[in-house]
Amino acid sequence: MRVFITGATGFVGSAVVQELIARGHQVLGLSRNEANAAALTAAGAQPYPGDLADLESLRSGAASADAVIHCGFNHDFANFAANCAMDQHAIEALGEALEGSNRPLLVTSGVALLAPGRIATEADRIPPEHAATFPRRSEPAADALAARGINAAVLRLPPSVHGDGDHGFVPILINIAREKGSAAYAGEGLNRWPAVHRLDAAVLYRLALEKLAEASTPGARFHAIAEEGVPFKDIAAVIGRRLDLPVESKSPEEAAAHFGWFAMFAGIDATSSSRQTRDLLGWQPTHRGLIEDIDNERYFKV
Numbered sequence: 077m078r079v080f081i082t083g084a085t086g087f088v089g090s091a092v093v094q095e096l097i098a099r100g101h102q103v104l105g106l107s108r109n110e111a112n113a114a115a116l117t118a119a120g121a122q123p124y125p126g127d128l129a130d131l132e133s134l135r136s137g138a139a140s141a142d143a144v145i146h147c148g149f150n151h152d153f154a155n156f157a158a159n160c161a162m163d164q165h166a167i168e169a170l171g172e173a174l175e176g177s178n179r180p181l182l183v184t185s186g187v188a189l190l191a192p193g194r195i196a197t198e199a200d201r202i203p204p205e206h207a208a209t210f211p212r213r214s215e216p217a218a219d220a221l222a223a224r225g226i227n228a229a230v231l232r233l234p235p236s237v238h239g240d241g242d243h244g245f246v247p248i249l250i251n252i253a254r255e256k257g258s259a260a261y262a263g264e265g266l267n268r269w270p271a272v273h274r275l276d277a278a279v280l281y282r283l284a285l286e287k288l289a290e291a292s293t294p295g296a297r298f299h300a301i302a303e304e305g306v307p308f309k310d311i312a313a314v315i316g317r318r319l320d321l322p323v324e325s326k327s328p329e330e331a332a333a334h335f336g337w338f339a340m341f342a343g344i345d346a347t348s349s350s351r352q353t354r355d356l357l358g359w360q361p362t363h364r365g366l367i368e369d370i371d372n373e374r375y376f377k378v
Contacts, residue, residue: 077165078101078103078140079096079101079102079104079144080105080106080130080138080141080143081093081104081121081141081144081145081146081147082133082134082136082145082146082170083146083147083149083184084103084106084148084149085107085116086147087117087239087274088147088233088274089145089147090115090119090241090279091274092145092147092278093119094119094278096268096276096281096282096302096332097283098118101282102122103119104121104141105121105123105147105295106126106127106128106133106134107124108126108230113253116130119298121182128149128166131165131237132169132326133283134173134280135170135172136173136183137148137173138173138174139174143179143180143288143289144170144180144291146166146167146170147180149182150163157211160211161211163213163217164216165230167183167214168217168229171221174361177224177227178322179289179291180289181221181226182215182284183219183229183231184214184231185215185231185232185233186345187233187234187270187299187346187348188341189233190204190346191348194347195305195347195348196348196349197295197298197299197348197351197352198250198298198349198350198352202215202216202334204321208247218295218357221294221296223295227292227293227294229294229295229296230298231284231297232297232298232299232300234271234336234346234348235270235341235344236269236270236272236306237271237277238271238366239270239273239363239369240274242274242375245269245341248279249338250315252335252336253312253319256320256334257317257321258322259319259322260325260330260334261308261309261312261326261351262308262325262326262327262328264309264325265307265309265310265312265328266307266308266348267307267308267344267345268304268305268306268307268308269308269311269344269345270301270303270304270306270347271302272301272302272303273361273369275363278358279359280298282355284296284356284357286352287357298356299349299352300350301326302350302361302365303366304347304348304349305345305346306365306366309323310367311370314367314370314371318371318375319376331368335344
């Protein structure tokens with residue numbers, strides 16, 4: 077297949093590009109500058125000029141492809157609401173280019189707010205109370221396309237997608253620990269983060285896309301969950317040991333002050349299952365788990 081990918085030079089997207097090419101697919105990667113274009117060319121992909129705000133570049137890129145993977149998202153949390161709106165418009169534009177065909181669109185989302193207090197599964201949908209208040213609209217946008225008969229599905233990532241080049245949640249925790257002088261957790265630290273290695277996630281993107289191309293399944297959900305839930309205290313313990321800092325329990329009020337804007341993410345308990353995904357696609361993660369992976373000098377280089 078000829079696959080158009082947004083976010084093709086990002087932490088997850090670049091791994092997806094490598095996986096697709098290794099399995100014989102052609103990749104057209106959205107490229108917003110010369111550096112991204114050079115990286116895509118070096119990886120064996122074809123750069124396609126444009127960005128998430130340029131809806132015409134998204135429509136034309138999708139129109140020229142057999143399938144689309146939407147990995148792109150601007151993670152500037154200072155402008156989170158605006159970036160969520162841009163994400164929604166991008167998904168709508170990609171879907172418009174595929175309407176009237178069975179060509180698949182695989183949209184990236186997350187599991188973090190799906191089922192607080194229990195194990196989230198592929199059958200879960202975003203609870204109404206979160207849908208009304210949380211600005212990210214990836215899943216509702218994909219569902220609206222699916223309702224129109226467009227072969228749009230969702231792949232959900234866990235809070236921690238880890239591996240070489242990680243600049244996500246664990247690096248944020250490491251920076252907070254350096255700034256505050258301790259590696260902290262709230263209460264007993266038993267809230268859990270599911271996790272997946274970026275290379276295992278990349279395999280799942282390919283398998284899910286191939287499945288959608290083989291049999292149109294609008295509205296399907298896939299879970300890129302290698303570990304259902306890693307206790308937050310275990311993550312803090314690695315950070316404290318590696319930085320030679322105390323590992324401390326914080327009350328809810330203290331945790332809010334310690335983590336600042338990141339407090340909501342640090343406190344989520346988001347255990348999630350990928351059993352249905354594994355049964356359907358035969359996906360089996362093979363790379364190291366979160367604790368083993370982050371207990372490595374590369375995560376702590378300044």
